[in-house]
Amino acid sequence: MSGWRIHDGTALALPQESIDTDQLIPARFMSRPRTEGYGDYLLHDLRFDGAGAPVADMPLNRHPGATVLIARRNFGSGSSREAAVYALVDYGFRAVIAPSFGDIFAGNAVNNGLLPARMEEGQVEALIAALGDGRAQARIDLEAAIATIGGAEYPFDLDPIRRTKLMNGWDDIDMTASHHTEIAAYRTARRAAHPWAWPST
Structure with missing residues (x-):
């Protein structure tokens, strides 16, 4: 996975709250090979009707190719399925902006290069109102933690460790491996201080 610092794309609003992982990718599609x-399959049952025809007023159908999604609180709640993140990433999204996220979803997102940007609810509502049924140019700056959408700047919250992982393209294993020098030094010191705790062979 490659890291990133700046993303330029387009943003659209999906003005719903509690979009859960089963909505993001219905379970019946998860047997397909990655x-x-x-x-x-992203948001399939919201994007298509029972006959498989696209729903005309669904934002993703009106504006294909968007890369930044703005939604209301509790995005990615529900089950821990990582496939929900795969669906967003494979569709082309690089960032989701919302007031809050499901904890497991947010962790899975970062491990797959997708930014879960937390923003104050009032700012999110202002963004949704500004975008309306349209879309706007967007720039996401990870280092500055600023989203510029439609020419206006909106700061967002991002844990420093998650920022580091996104910028370097790291998952949890890579993050641990980045401390290999300190880990090796601890192991050496521990062995010297407590030799009786180590096997003789």
Whole structure:
């Protein structure tokens, strides 16, 4: 996974709250191989009607190719399925902006290069109102923690460790491995201080 610091794209609003992982990718699609891509299944039951026809007023259908999604609170709640993040990433999204996220979803997002940007609810509502049914140019600056959308700047919250992982393209294992020098030094000191705790062979 490659890291990133600046993302330029387009933003659209999905003015709903509590969009859960089953909505992001219905369970019936999760048996498909990841190599086929999960983007077509993102929000499938909101994007398509019972006959499989696109829902005309669904924001993702009106504005294909958007890369920044603005939604209301509790985005990614529900089950721990990582496939929900795969669907967003495979569709082309690089960031989701919302007042709050499901904890497991947010962790999975960062490990797959997707930014879960927390923003004050009032700012999110202002963004949703400004975008309306349209879309706008967007720039996400990870280092500054600022989203510039439609020419206006909006700061967002991002844990420093998650920022580091996103900028370097790291998952949890990579993050641990980045401390290999300190880990090795601790192991050496521990062995010297407590030799009786180590096996003789």
